[in-house]
Amino acid sequence: MPLPTDPQPRTTRTLLFVAGALTLLLGIAYLLQPRLIAATNNRATDLVLNLSKPRPSTGAVVIVDIDDQSLARYGRWPWPRDRMARLLEAIASSGAAAVGLDLILAEPEPRAASPRALPGMPAPAGEGAGSSASATADPDGTLAATLGMGPFVLGYQFLFQNTPQPNSGCQLHPRGVVWIDRSEPAAVKPEFFAAQGVVCNQAPFADAVKRSGFLNAGADEDGVLRRVPLLIGYRGNLYPSLSLALLMQYLHSEQIEVLERDMGRLDLLVGGRSIPIDLRGNLPVRFLEPGTAAARLSAADLLERSPARAELAGKVVIVGCSAAGLDTQHHTSAGVLTSHAEVHAQVLDNLLSGRPVTRPDSYLLWELLAGVLAAAATTWAVLRLGVVSGAAAGAAGIAGCWLAAVLLFQQRAALFSPLLPTLQVFGNYLVLTLIKTRQGQQVAHQAASSTLILLKSSEKNLNSIINSVPDIIFRLDAAGRVIFLSPAITRYTSDPTTLLGKPILDLVPPEELPLANHRLNEKRTGSRATRDLELHLLLPHGDGGTWAPVGPFSISAEGIYRGDVPSPDEFLGTQGIIRDIAEQKMLEEKLLQAQKMEAIGRLAAGIAHDLNNILVGLVAYPDLLLLELPPESPLRDKLSLIQRSGQKAAAIVQDLLTLGRRGTPAQEVVSLNLLITEYLGTLEFAACLREHPHITLESDLAEDLACVRGSRLHLAKALMNMVNNAFEAMPAGGEVRVSTCNRSLERSYRGYEEVPAGDWVCVSVRDEGVGVAERDLHRIFEPFSARRR
Structure with missing residues (x-):
């Protein structure tokens, strides 16, 4: 039954006050972003990303992978400098627009690890003895020369430890950063990550290139990578990530412009493209399934054939290592493990698409406004609608918030979280409905208290009558559940309360269910009602509350209706009487057994009488014959056998006489x-x-x-x-x-x-x-x- 649609003014004021307080508390908690809410909010945005329709890849990014096949063909990592030079030269000669190294050349030439230093190992194709001899003169110079001739971008790793780790010999290629519209003090000061140390490339290689970028990509507290930094501060300068440096190389841009928007939003302007980042320099990334954002070529294939101009011309190439034990895997918001090179590839694909994901801190205020509107709508629905209708309206509101978030992301790449509106709808509906229901119960309780006083006197008289009846009186509701049992049930079970609320058919042993079905939960009345239905009942008894059959019982039942004429709409339940007939059944069985034994006894006595007449000669004559035969006669044994057989037969006859009660056994x-x-x-x-x-x-x-x-x-x-x-x-x-x-x-x-x-x-x-x-x-x-x- 729905709640009243016009609540009392006092109830209305109470609900409005509670709704306002709850909305305020949830809004403040959401703006403060404690760990639990922040983690839940991240999962909500992950779900919005995954529900959105995936956009097609730009096709401008290719990964050259030093995979297990490459190591099996060319030896373990790290490779010799001349081989790396050949790989990079093959990539550059294929017409790649930008080539990034997702690895750091921080160690000296690994001569001992080179396949040329392993005895018995054949030289890979294209690396004969002559080429090896020429390359070993200055391997670092060979690789540096190759890096200087191509559009290469080196990677390095920033360190964030408590103790600074200076590395003055590193060439990190800081880019020119220009701040736009900083004539007035910024409303919110950017707080870029500040590194304290760096792991960089060898000096010849860093000096040979014009660009480099950091490889850092940190996960959130739950271990999921959702955003990557594009700028990090180190020693007073800002440095780009590998992805941003590759974009600058691809667009032939030498400068990064930082534009401050309202409410602390930052935009990076690179080569005419606008990239939204938060105040810490992070870019939210939409991660897809591995392999969808970038094509992948094996380094071994690239070394063994002519330049792959068709696959690499005009593309951004990332050289990474996915071989077992050498790659770092990241859990991304797409719910899959993604390699380090794949992360940079997907970031680049987001940047090159022209519509990178946007989620500045100001979105929290818009989400707060949406939560307040959702709370107001929910409060109105609880006040004006019933419980079911209000729940339907709340569910529709939650679904609408999620749909709006998905559509906004698909149309504008703006990542809004529907978490707060969802919490406001759910929390306000639950709390307000509980309060409204409680208020209604109090009104109903006051109305029922006067009726209860009148019922008490009649109930006392009725209980005295029911307690004096030795049979069990029961009543069922319309669904066949037990709602009343008279005190006589206590003679058969130690815990009668466990029977209340149970369907009556659950108390019938399985083998008797076909007999009881549709007869215990009786709907018929008068002469057509159930009479003397014989059943056992499963009842709990004993300290352990074990359920076991008890009975048999004779059950009579008939339907109860609100009116005088039986009708399906007027049916209220079933009532009846359960009578214990165990003693009656035992007496009937004893009588039947006595009658059977009497019949068997008469038959046995008659048979024994006839056998006695037959056995007289079989028992008596062998005795007489044995008296007349000499001891050495061979017939004595045969006669003795006949005598013993007769005696056994006589004993059987005696048993039959005893059964027929005509013989008395020797005591x-x-x-x-x-x-x-x-x-x-x-x-x-x-x-x-x-x-x-x-x-x-x-x-x-x-x-x-x-x-x-x-x-x-x-x-x-x-x-x-x-x-x-x-x-x-x-x-x-x-x-x-x-x-x-x-x-x-x-x-x-x-x-x-x-x-x-x-x-x-x-x-x-x-x-x-x-x-x-x-x-x-x-x-x-x-x-x-x-x-x-």
Whole structure:
């Protein structure tokens, strides 16, 4: 239900005050740019860059790469000076407009590392013995001469350490920097990076060229490279980066003009091109996927073939090294690793495109204004619209801010961050909606308090009636979740509160779900409602709160409707009664079992009566014949076998009579220890051991075991059956343990039957077999039931 669209004046004033305070706090925090906000702002601008449509490359930049293939062909790095001279000469002869070295020639000639110094290694193509001999006379001079004849720009590295590291012998080629419109004091003083040391090239090489530039490119605190410095101060002069020096060489410009704009923005004017930078001399760069801003040629390919005029003529060439272990990789805002030479190539591509990325510090003020407008619009939406409508309007506002930032960048290369408007919309909507909801709840609470007083009296009367009912009364909401249970539920679960809010079908065992589906969450009434549905319920009980089936229960339920006539729009839920029928089911099962046993007993008694008549001759006549035969007669053994068979058959008949309750087994005092010992010495047990050679039997008989009264024959049969069953349950072998002990029960024990309190003798036969299936446990004491496990 939506909130009221016309809030009270007091609520309106509260919301306006909170909105103004929150907007002010967020705006101040955004202008101060603490570490968290600055990092989040950087990620927001990264997302704007990545959402923008990539612009096509200028195609004016080429990377000559000293890659793994080049090192495999020409030996490890650093290369000899003459080979570097040949590579640079090949690039210059191809008509390149500007050539930058993304490496520093700061070390002497690496003679020991030259392939000519490695015995057994063949000379690369084009480097025969004659050429090597001529080049080794003055390798530094050869390379310096090559550098002096081409449009080369050397790279060097500034150092920023606490202790200055002067290097007075470095030739860094500072460019002429002219400040424009500095007649009045600047509103904001530029704060260019100030280096304290430098790693530069050898003097012959630095003297041979007219231009050089620094290679420094530092990442932000999160390790992502988003902007690069174009100017760095050192010993009172400003020096260009390698990218800026290459642009000056490409445009044949000798001077850098710095134009101060309003609110601290700086523009570099080079060869008629305007390059926006911030007060520290940084240029934001739009990084693309590696390989999209510059073509790439392998140095090995360039050394082995004729000059690549078609690929290099009129281009800006960057010579870099991407071989494994020699290159520095940078994480860029494009989300990929980019090599050092690729960074300079992409910076150059941004500069040559004529539309470098613009993000001066003044943009923070414009973003602050956009945040204030977004906060005002959000406040109006919360005051005038409902929760859902206000959320939709806020989401549309956030999407509009991001879309505007993307379009501005694509059209004007102006990089705005939509972070603050997003925070203002989200924060104001969340806080104001919570306050508005709280105010509405307070009004509703006051209105409901009077109604609650009237309900208390009727609730007390109703509770007294419900508490006296032994059956469980339940109620479900329209979705079938439990919303009420009478106190009778406490007889079956230790934590009834866990059932509230759960769907009723979650309390039904999976095997009974087809029966319960659409019947527990009943919508029908009258004669068509659910009556006497028999189910078990999954309820938590015990200290651990284990969920286990309880029951069975008989459930009756019917639908509840707001009006008198059932209608889908008027349906409120379901109510019903759960009755415990476990005792009733047990009595029914006992009655059914008794009836079955009575029928089996009558059948067994009839069979036993007929067998008795047949066995009279089989048992009696062998005795008479044995009396008449001499001891040495060969027929005595055969008659004795017939006599024993008859006796066994008579014992079976006696069992049948006992089952039919027409025979009384002989009751005598029996020592179970003696009975077990005798059985373990019988031929039947010995035969059982021979059939199962991998099974052993251990006995643990109590010395003070009491005697019992019972049928010796039946006890012996029961013991034999249990041992044989244990042997058959272990086809892979194992151990069977027979043990006896005395037990005294202080109270009755509920097992297969009710065992009363008193003194008892226990016999245990334990095996390591597969066990009895759970579905057969209740039948193990039934006559004629299969007892195999």
